[in-house]
Structures are given as structure tokens and as C-alpha cells.
Amino acid sequence: MADVLSGVASPSDVRALPEDALPGLCEALREAIITTCGRVGGHLGASLGAVELIVALHRVFHTPQDALLFDVGHQAYAHKLLTGRRDRMHTLRQANGIAPFLDPRESPHDALAAGHACTAISAALGLLSGRRQLGHSGHVVAVVGDGSLTGGLSFEGLNNAGGSPLPLVVVLNDNQMSISANVGAIPALLRTRSARAFFESLGFTYLGPVDGHDLGALTRALREAKASSRPVVVHALTKKGRGFPPAEADEQTRGHAMGPYEWRDGKLVRSRGGRPTYSEAFAQVLGDALERDPRVVAVTPAMLEGSALTGLKARFPDRVHDVGIAEQHAVTFCAGLAAAGAKPVCVIYSTFLQRAYDQIVHDVCLPGLHVVFAVDRAGLVGADGATHQGAYDVSFLRPLPGLTQWAPMVGDDLAPMLATALQSGGPSVLRFPRGTLPDLPPELGHAEPEVLRSSPAASVGPSGLPKPAPSREPPGTPALATQDTSPVPGARWLKRVPGARLTLVTLGPLGLSALEAARSEPEWSVLDARRAWPLDEAALLEAAEGGHVVVAEEGTVRGGLGSAVLELYAASGLSPRVKLLGMPDVFLPHGDARVQRTQLGLDAAGLRRAGRALLEEESR
Incomplete structure (x- = not known):
């Protein structure tokens, strides 16, 4: 044969x-x-x-x-x-x-x-x-x-x-x-x-x-x-x-x-990772939210398995909706749910969310409806390649008025961010990557008072945007409690050095790479932005004080977090040296996502090289 x-x-x-x-x-x-x-x-x-x-x-x-x-x-x-x-x-x-x-x-x-x-x-x-x-x-x-x-x-x-x-x-x-x-x-x-x-x-x-x-x-x-x-x-x-x-x-x-x-021995054996994925962790905290609040509803466009929702569908058959391969319908269906007083969570891949952009604008954001978008597979996706890379969600969502964009760094960020989104009263996004949950580095397990704390914030920033309330976390309280559902106010300092010469600003899991990159650099700070929009302006203005900022994100650099940071500095009359790292202006092909991060300079070594090069430019 x-x-x-x-x-x-x-x-x-x-x-x-x-x-x-x-x-x-x-x-x-x-x-x-x-x-x-x-x-x-x-x-x-x-x-x-x-x-x-x-x-x-x-x-x-x-x-x-x-x-x-x-x-x-x-x-x-x-x-x-x-x-x-x-x-x-x-x-x-x-x-x-x-x-x-x-x-x-x-x-x-x-x-x-x-x-x-x-x-x-x-x-x-x-x-x-x-x-x-x-x-x-x-x-x-x-x-x-x-x-x-x-x-x-x-x-x-x-x-x-x-x-x-x-x-x-x-x-x-x-x-x-x-x-x-x-x-x-x-x-x-x-x-x-x-x-x-x-x-x-x-x-x-x-x-x-x-x-x-x-x-x-x-x-x-x-x-x-x-x-x-x-x-x-x-x-x-x-x-x-x-x-x-x-x-x-x-x-x-x-x-x-x-x-x-x-x-x-005559049996099929599949290769499986032992760690839970971000999708599985989100499904767990979504299940907790469904248990707590009968108004919470989950909607997905034919992605029950991919987004780990099959267990929730079995537990909540009338509140977890698979609407078929119909992303536009999924979003507008959520708009209708929100208009009726429910709290819909639309669980959807980043690359599929692109297909419902008009519905996000016209049916959700324009009326300011309370819809939460759980954007799975944000960033590099590996073997599925160019058609599925989650490259553009930050840049195409950031201009939409009233839409808050959250990005968890680790699995324990999911519960408080989802709780904050469900309490917000308006549209919001949680973007998280494909892959398993990472290990926490040692310094996140026994935080110093200035580590893992949200930055203080003024009521209105230089661009005129409303600012989040100051953090109510007591000194030394880590923001990584597994089931913590207290509101998430803003950015988080992972490493805060008085008089830092350079700050690495990251979105999502890249904060862990940045922390590793800064471990051997005593004059570097690390800021986990946690939100792509609206920005925590007070924290980012503090990051500019050292004169050197590297912004790293797993998304396109055109219009993403880095662009937002540059807009803030321009509006504030500041001109620090800024380096943007992210996905380039090409459709990235299929491959190993870990290798691609290294090639793009989004691993710890690449962030360290970028920071050192930025400092060296000034000394020339």
C-alpha cells in the first residue's frame, strides 16, 4: 500500500x-x-x-x-x-x-x-x-x-x-x-x-x-x-x-x-504536558465566577475544547454557549446578553477576534456594554503559524473608547483581573497566551515592600485620561494570591530601584523574562504594565525618569503598548530614549514559539541585550 x-x-x-x-x-x-x-x-x-x-x-x-x-x-x-x-x-x-x-x-x-x-x-x-x-x-x-x-x-x-x-x-x-x-x-x-x-x-x-x-x-x-x-x-x-x-x-x-x-504495548500513548495551561487556568477562575454570580455567562465560537470550556459546559449547560463558527454573532450575542443585564464573557482566540471587529466597535463599545473578552492565544502560537498568530489584538483594540485591556503575567493574575473586569460596568479585555503556566522566580515568592505592588496614581494623567485609584495593598502584600478577587488598580513594579538608569516595561508573561534580564543589572527596574489601555501614567512617567525605557510585548510593535507609551511621553513633553520590542511588521510563519521569542529578542537574553545597547548609545 x-x-x-x-x-x-x-x-x-x-x-x-x-x-x-x-x-x-x-x-x-x-x-x-x-x-x-x-x-x-x-x-x-x-x-x-x-x-x-x-x-x-x-x-x-x-x-x-x-x-x-x-x-x-x-x-x-x-x-x-x-x-x-x-x-x-x-x-x-x-x-x-x-x-x-x-x-x-x-x-x-x-x-x-x-x-x-x-x-x-x-x-x-x-x-x-x-x-x-x-x-x-x-x-x-x-x-x-x-x-x-x-x-x-x-x-x-x-x-x-x-x-x-x-x-x-x-x-x-x-x-x-x-x-x-x-x-x-x-x-x-x-x-x-x-x-x-x-x-x-x-x-x-x-x-x-x-x-x-x-x-x-x-x-x-x-x-x-x-x-x-x-x-x-x-x-x-x-x-x-x-x-x-x-x-x-x-x-x-x-x-x-x-x-x-x-x-x-498495543495502546495509544499521547504526549502531554504536566502543567496546566493559561486556558485551563482561566476556565477554572471563570467557573468560580459562574458559581459566585448567576449573571455571569460564557460564550465561545466553536472553541469549547481549545479554550478548555468543556467541563464548564457540563456544569453550566444553560450558561455556557457554543454558538458555532460565528465570531460576529458571538460578539453581538454577548451585546444582547449585556443589554439584558447579564455579564457575558466572550472566550475567543485573538486571531478569531479579528473577524468580529465591527461588532466590537458598533455593538459593544459604542453603547458601552458590559462585555468581557477573554482573548486566548494572544501572541505567538507556534505550529499553527501566520493565520493564527495573536499579533494584532492590542493594536486594533487600543483605539476603542472605554475598552480596558488587561494582560495577566502569571496564572494567579487571572482571578483578580477577571473579577475587576466583571465589576467594571463597561467593556474590557483579558489577553493571555497559548502555553503552560510558568514557574515563579524566587523574588516573587517573598516580595520586598516595593515589589509586586501597584504604582500610586494621580486622579488625572498628563493626557487627560482618568487614572485608576491608588493601590490599597499593604506593604509587602503580593498581588499573586490564587483566588484573590480584589480590584487590580494599575501597573505593578516587579523590581523598583531608586534612581534606576533603565526600566524594562512589559505586558503579560514577558515580565518574567524582564525580571530575569534585570537580575544582574543593579540599576535596572522592571514594570509589569498589566494594562495595555488605559495606561498607568504615573508608573510610566516614573519609568521615564531614568532616561531609558525598553518596552517589550508579544504583539505587533505598530500601535501596541510601546506606541501608547511613546504617545504618553510625547504628550507629557518627555523625551527618554525608548526601545520597542515585539513582533515585527511581517506575518510570522509557523515554528517553535520559544525559538521565535529568542529570535525576536523577547527572551531574557534579548531584553538584556536591548537594554545594554540602549545605554551604550548614550555613551557614544
């Missing part, structure tokens, strides 16, 4: 195979996907379920003359294996290796980049329209998971395509799953006789339902679709995780992302 796959270097080789070789090819593809994900991890379940579908697509359509657009790339590993990338699949999701999703720069057989759901139908219709306008032939196929029909953009595309004379082919890969089971009315409708009437009422020819694991039936349906002169839907019923018993037995996600793993 592996020999069958070894002879396939391109889709033309798939078309050249005899019919009786195709089942062996499908089995070899599944074996290769399982082996690859076992070594390096990846999106296993959806790709296993789409094997026969992808083989049939490459038998009928001729890429790259015909264009295949996948929505998203979770289901496309077999496509990668059949389009000349088999020998490099062991580099999947690794630095300089095969992309986690689809990327035209990697292969001409990838028609369009795809990392977010619900985009394929709109993009495919545009691609087909553009080709026809420019006189190019070829078919365009959008391969859409049924989970994408929980999102509004798919319906915008269906509406436009159904009223178009162009022969767009939409292949609906219906496995009743996103990451977990789909929610809402449309997924339920697809498994009834009403599916035909639904698509035909939108203007499509409907072919199906077809057994998505029957190569003969799939091939016949796709050939009929290819011959159509009008828009057509091929409805294929598949099983996520097919061919891998542990995935098939996983009732929650059908092996959505199971690796790395290996077989030992």
Missing part, C-alpha cells in the same frame, strides 16, 4: 492509477497521515475523514488548471500528500517546513491561503468570476466542511453564488463536526430530506447525499458537477477520524488534533 503512494508525485499520477488501486491508495494516505501526526502533531481527524473525497477530486479535476479551495486546511493533508509534498510531510507545522494549512507559495495546487473557516465559497466565486473575466478556463471547487455552515460568511457566499450564472462547484464535506459536534439548526437540517430543498431554494443544483467514503459514487457525482453549467452542490457524508480507532472512539472531537502520540 505504501508502494502505491510512493509512485504518486502529482495529481496526474492519481488519474493514471487503475480503479482497483484506489482503495490501496486511500489506505496508504491514511497510514501516512496517522504516522505524520504521531511524530509532529497536527489536525488528524478531519484529514482522515476526507481521504476518499480528495482522491476523487483529483481523479475528476485537474489542478492547478482547476482550482480547489479548502475551507479550512484541517481536511487537506491527503491533498498535500498527493501534490508533491509527501517527502516533506515529516516537517509539517515546523519552522521552514510544510505549512499547517494551505499556502499557494508552497504549491501551485493550493489555490488560496486558508486558515480560517467560512471563506472558501466567497473566494471561489471571486476566483471563478475573475478567471472568466480574464478569459481563463478551468473549474473552481470550494470544499466546505459542514461546520463552516454555522458561520455567516458562508451564507453570504451561497447567496451570491446561487444567484450567479457561473458554474461554481461546492463540495459539502458533511461530518457533523467542527472541532467538536456542530451546533444549531443548519447541521441538523443537512441530515434530513430538507437539505435538497434548502440548496435548491438558493439556486444550486443539488447532488446527493453521497457516501463520502465510496469512491465510485463520489467520482460519478463530481463528474456530473463538473459537467454542470450552473452552480452545484455535491453533498458528501463522511466520518471524521475514519480509519483510526482512537479517533473514531473520541466522541468529543473525533481526533481533531491528537498528536504527538505513539503505540506502546
